[in-house]
Amino acid sequence: MKAFQKTVLGFAAMCLFSGALPALPVQTAVCAAESNVINGMTYEESNGEITITGFTADLPDELEIPAEIGGMPVTKIGAYAFSNSGLTAVAIPESVREIGNNGFTFSNRLKTVTLPENLGRVGSNVFSNTPWLTALKTENQMVIVQHVLLYAQYIYDQEHITVPDDVRVIGGGAFYCSSMKTVTISESVTDIGNDAFSSCENLESVVIPDQVTAIGEGAFSNCGKLQSIALPENLRTLGTMVFSSCSALQTIAIPAGVEEIPPRAFYSCYALTEVTLPETVKSIGEWAFFNCCNLQKCELPQNLKEIGENAFNCCAKLKTPVLPEHLTVVQERAFSFCDQITDITIPASVQQIGKEAFWKCEGLKKITVLNPDCLIYDSGRTISNQTNGGYAGVIAGYGGSEAQFYAESLGYTFESLGNAPELARGDLNGDGTIGADDAQQTLQAYVNLLADSSDGLSRRQRAAADVNRDQQTDSADAQLILQYYAAELSETAITWDMLLQNP
Numbered sequence: 001m002k003a004f005q006k007t008v009l010g011f012a013a014m015c016l017f018s019g020a021l022p023a024l025p026v027q028t029a030v031c032a033a034e035s036n037v038i039n040g041m042t043y044e045e046s047n048g049e050i051t052i053t054g055f056t057a058d059l060p061d062e063l064e065i066p067a068e069i070g071g072m073p074v075t076k077i078g079a080y081a082f083s084n085s086g087l088t089a090v091a092i093p094e095s096v097r098e099i100g101n102n103g104f105t106f107s108n109r110l111k112t113v114t115l116p117e118n119l120g121r122v123g124s125n126v127f128s129n130t131p132w133l134t135a136l137k138t139e140n141q142m143v144i145v146q147h148v149l150l151y152a153q154y155i156y157d158q159e160h161i162t163v164p165d166d167v168r169v170i171g172g173g174a175f176y177c178s179s180m181k182t183v184t185i186s187e188s189v190t191d192i193g194n195d196a197f198s199s200c201e202n203l204e205s206v207v208i209p210d211q212v213t214a215i216g217e218g219a220f221s222n223c224g225k226l227q228s229i230a231l232p233e234n235l236r237t238l239g240t241m242v243f244s245s246c247s248a249l250q251t252i253a254i255p256a257g258v259e260e261i262p263p264r265a266f267y268s269c270y271a272l273t274e275v276t277l278p279e280t281v282k283s284i285g286e287w288a289f290f291n292c293c294n295l296q297k298c299e300l301p302q303n304l305k306e307i308g309e310n311a312f313n314c315c316a317k318l319k320t321p322v323l324p325e326h327l328t329v330v331q332e333r334a335f336s337f338c339d340q341i342t343d344i345t346i347p348a349s350v351q352q353i354g355k356e357a358f359w360k361c362e363g364l365k366k367i368t369v370l371n372p373d374c375l376i377y378d379s380g381r382t383i384s385n386q387t388n389g390g391y392a393g394v395i396a397g398y399g400g401s402e403a404q405f406y407a408e409s410l411g412y413t414f415e416s417l418g419n420a421p422e423l424a425r426g427d428l429n430g431d432g433t434i435g436a437d438d439a440q441q442t443l444q445a446y447v448n449l450l451a452d453s454s455d456g457l458s459r460r461q462r463a464a465a466d467v468n469r470d471q472q473t474d475s476a477d478a479q480l481i482l483q484y485y486a487a488e489l490s491e492t493a494i495t496w497d498m499l500l501q502n503p
Contacts, residue, residue, distance in 0.1 A: 038069055041081075045069075051076040055085055061109075067093035077103050079123065085110075092116055099126050101172060101194060111135075115146040121214070122148055124172030124194045147188075149174050163189060170196045172216060177201075181225075185209055192219050194239060201225065208232050215242055217262075224248060227271075231255050238262055240285070247271060256280050261288050263308065270294060277301050284311050286331070293317065296340075300324050307334050309354070316340065325349050330357045332377075339363050350374050358383045366394045372401035372420035373430070373458035380410050402458050423464040425496055426481045428457070435485050441465070443478035468500060 036043050040059030043052050050069045067074060074093060079100035082090070089112035090104070096116050101123035104110060110130040127133040133151060136143045143151040147168040155161065155178040162184045163170065170185070172193035179202050185192075187209045194216035197203060203223045208215075210232040217239030220226060227248045233255050243249060244267035253276040254261065263285035266272060270291070275298040286308035289295060295315045300307075302324045309331040312318055320341045323330075329352045335341060336359035346353065348370040355377040358364060364385045369376070376382055381389045383406075394413045397403025398420035407414035426434040428441045442465045445455035455473055457465060465473045467480050480499055487494035 038066075039063070041065070043069060043074075044078075045072060048072050049076070050074040051078050052081050053078045054081055059085060059087070061086060062089040063087055064091045065093055065096070067095040076100065079103065080105075082107055088112065090114070092119075094118060097121065099123060101125060102128075105129055113145075115148065117146050119146060119148055119169060121191050121216070122150065122169055122171035122193050123216075126150070126172065128173075152178065154178060155180060160184070162186070169193065172196060173198065175200055181205075183207070185212070187211060190214075192216060194218055195221070198222055205229070210234050213237065215239060217241055218244065221245055228252070233257075238265060240264055241267060243269060245269070250274075252276070254278055254281065259283070261285055263287055264290070266292055268292070273297070277304075279303050282306070284308055286310055287313070289315055291315075302326065307331060309333060310336075312338060314338075320344055323347055323350070328352075330354060332356055333359065336360060342366075344368070346370060346374060353377060353382060355379060356381045359389070360387065361385055364391075364393055366396060366415075368396040368417075369401065369403035370397075370417075372398040372403070373461055374402055375456070375458060376402055376406040378406070378409070382406075383412075400460065405459065420460065423460050425464060426467050426484055428461045428464050434481060434488070436482060438465075439478045439481040439485065442473060442481055443475060446474045446478065449473070467496060 037056060040056050041052050042054040043050050050072050065074060073095040075095055075097050077096060077099045080102045082104045083102050083106055085107045086109055087107050088109045091114040094116040098121040103126045105125050106129045108129060110132050113132050137151055141152060141155055142149060144167060147166055148171055149163060149167045150171045152174050153176045158180055160182045161180045163186045165186045165188055167186055168188050168190055170189060170192045173195045175197045176195055177199045181202050181204045184207045189209060190211050190213055192212060192215045195218045197220050198218050199222045201224050204225050206229055211234060212232045213234050214237040218241040219239060221241050221244045224247050226246050227250055235255050236257050238258060240262045241264040244264050247270045249269045250271050251274045256278040257280055259280050259282050261281060261284045264287045266289050267287055268291045270293055272292045272295050279301045281301050282303055283306040287310045288308060289312050290310050291314045293314060293316050296317045296319055300321050303326060304324045305326050305328055307330060310333045312335050313333045314337045316337060316339045318338050318340055320343060323346060325347045327347060327350055330350060332354035333356045336356050339362040341361050342363045343366045345368045350371055351374055353374060353376045359381045362385050367383055384391045385393055391412050394415050395403055395407040396415040396417055398418060399416045400420045404414050423430050426438055428438045445457050445465060448455050462473055465477055467477050483499055484494055
C-alpha cells in the first residue's frame with residue numbers, strides 16, 4: 001500500500017508540474033519593475049511592444065523617438081510621459097499608434113512636433129500649454145495635423161459643425177465646452193478621443209459614422225441637452241463615463257460587438273428610460289446606470305457574467321430584470337433602491353450576493369435563490385424592502401442552503417424549494433466529479449483563512465472540503481483531493497479510507 005501511495009503522489013506531482021492539472025496557487029515575490037532608460041526616456045515593455053512612460057534629467061532638447069527599442073516596436077506614448085519637459089522639438093515615429101492624456105502638456109518650450117500619419121488615438125490635452133499648439137490655434141479654429149483633429153474648443157459662433165473629410169481621429173478634448181447644437185462627423189473618422197465633446201452643454205444631436213470603432217472616456221459627458229444618439233454598428237469600445245450626466249438622454253441602443261458597458265457610462269442620466277444591450281455584452285461596470293431614476297427597461301443579455309457595484313443603484317423605476325444564467329456575482333448595492341423590482345430569481349450560476357445588493361427595494365416581495373451554496377452578505381440590509389432595512393417578503397431556496405440560513409438568522413420568511421442534494425466528499429462545486437478545481441477551491445479557502453478573511457465557502461462546501469474530517473479546511477485537504485483526482489486519472493482504484501490510512 002505504501003508503494004501505491006507513492007505512485008499516486010508521484011503522479012499528482014507529475015501532473016501538477018507538467019501542466020496536466022491546474023497549478024495550485026503559491027506565494028510569489030512581487031518586485032518593483034526596473035526602470036528602463038534610453039536617450040533620456042523611460043519605457044516599459046508589454047506583449048512585445050514598447051510604451052514610453054517618462055523622461056530623465058538627460059532628456060535632450062530635440063528628441064527623435066526611435067521606432068524600435070530592443071527589436072520591439074514603440075507603439076505608445078503614455079499619459080504625462082513628457083509633461084513639463086524641456087523639449088523644444090520632438091519627432092514621433094510611424095510605429096506610434098497612441099498618445100496618452102497630457103502626453104506633452106506644459107512643455108512650455110516645445111515649438112516643433114512631427115506626428116506620425118497613422119496615429120490611431122490621441123488623449124486629452126496632449127499638447128495643451130505648448131508654444132507649438134498655441135501657434136497653430138492662432139491660425140485656425142480647428143487644428144488638424146496628420147489627420148488628427150487636435151483642437152476646436154470654445155467655438156461659440158457656429159450652431160452646426162461638420163468635422164472635415166480628412167480627419168481620421170478626433171483628439172481628446174477637441175470640442176470641449178464648445179456651444180454648437182449639432183455635429184456631423186465625417187465618414188473618415190475611426191476614433192473619438194477622451195472628453196472629445198465633454199461639457200458641450202448645447203449639443204442636441206450627433207451623427208457618428210459606422211467606421212468609428214472606439215469612443216473614449218467621458219467623450220460626451222455633461223452634454224446636458226443631448227436627447228438621443230445613434231451609435232455606429234462597428235463600435236467595439238466605450239470609455240469610462242462616456243455619457244455620464246447626459247441628463248436629457250432618453251434612449252440608447254448599444255451595437256452588437258461591444259462587450260463591456262464601462263464604469264459610470266450612464267451615471268446620472270436622469271431622463272434615460274430604455275437601454276438596449278446586445279448579446280455580446282459580458283460585463284456592466286460599477287456605477288454604470290447609477291441614478292438613472294427614470295430607467296424602466298434594460299434587458300440583460302444571456303452572455304452577461306458580471307454586474308458591477310452600484311450598477312443599477314437608485315434606478316427606482318427599473319422593472320424586474322431577468323438575471324442571466326452565466327452571471328456569477330451580484331455585487332454590492334447593484335440593485336439597491338430599485339423600488340419596482342417585485343419578484344426576482346437569482347440563477348444557479350450566482351455564487352455570491354454582495355452587501356446591500358437589494359437594499360431598500362420597496363416593491364420586493366420575493367427573491368428566489370437557486371444556488372444552495374450562494375453566499376449572501378450577512379446583513380439585514382442585503383435584502384430589504386423597508387426604510388429601516390428590514391424585509392417583509394419571502395426568501396425562497398433549498399433546504400440546508402445559505403439562503404435558508406440567511407433568512408432564518410434574520411427572522412425573515414423562508415420558502416423551501418425542497419432539500420438541496422448533499423455534496424459528495426471532495427466535490428465542492430457539485431459537478432459530480434472530484435478534480436483539481438475542487439483542490440484549488442479548498443486551498444484558496446485555506447489561504448483566505450490565513451489572511452484572516454472569510455474562507456469563501458458555504459456550509460455545504462466546507463463539509464465537502466474537510467475530506468480528512470478534522471473539522472478544518474486546509475492544505476492537507478487540498479492535497480488529498482488532488483491525490484484522489486490523480487488516482488482516478490490513472491484508473492487506480494481509490495477510496496478516501498485508502499488515502500487516510502496510508503498518509
